[in-house]
Amino acid sequence: MKLYFCDLPKLFTFLKPVAIWDEDGNRRYTLKNDESLTHAGYRLHLMDSAYEEVALIRQKLLTLTPRFYVDINGEERLVSLRRSLKGKSYFEVSGTDWKTEGDVDQWEYEIKAGDRSIAFVRASQARKKACADAMNFLASAVTSAPRTFSKESCCEIDISDGVDEAEVLAVILAAVAAIDVR
Template identity: 30%
Template sequence: MKLLFKQRFFSWLDSYDIYDETGETIYSVKGQLSFGHRLHIHDRSGNHIATVKQVLLTFLPKFELYKRDQYIGCISKEFTFFSPKYNIDFNGWQVQGHIMEWDYEIYQGNHLVATVSKELWNFTDTYSMDIQNPQDALYVLMLVLAIDAEKCSRN
């Protein structure tokens, strides 16, 4: 399953639309004005289904993941010099990134869960997500949002 994650043009808050291969909007993401990033994910009917919330007052960036209002895990950046590394307390997943953090893979053990690539020649942040199991799409989206928010926090 391929999804396209695209930031909305001229948005003051973090707002994204996620499209499937046919161009249909599958999810929408709306940022909430708060200290730190708080991203609410809605399904195509507008129902709130998940939240990615930045934890403040931590040495390295950390994001909690909620499905509806239930905590399901977190992702935190680890200290490294070159290749980005994230500690994921969720599904036994691991992120293996490349030096610029534009392209990375998500694994569960040796099994590839998803490949994420940033499309460079766009006016807004745009990522292509190739997800092996469609049931993992929401969770992959949550991780991509957290990693993108962490990168935005540094800039």
């Protein structure tokens, strides 16, 4: 399953929902920012197509590196953004054997569990109709001014069969949020 979403600068500071599209142009998920002022840090709600919450992504404050909790399927995962000695970012997910290979900052990486591929994440040039529709929707929702999207503006996530799609998506969105707050 391929999913697409578009990243505007500081995506998660906007109060407008962010749509995540599948390869057929159907809205599969919506990411909503918690507009309540009672919580410190980011609180993002991942909703399915029926607007039922499937995951809560919340920022862990007062840490040296950006960290977000992902609450999904009754479990809590901690997503920690790290930087290797070579300067490339990667993230760790508590309670899993997931690891990233590639460059998280440039949206060119793979998530693996041991030798098994979980997902590929890459910047997309908006060749798919779903991505173009998502960009147009976001551009009209956020600003009335024309917006030019660069290669880095749209992300394609190719999730392997037999993997919990919502969990993988929530972890990836937590990593994107961690990059944004860094």
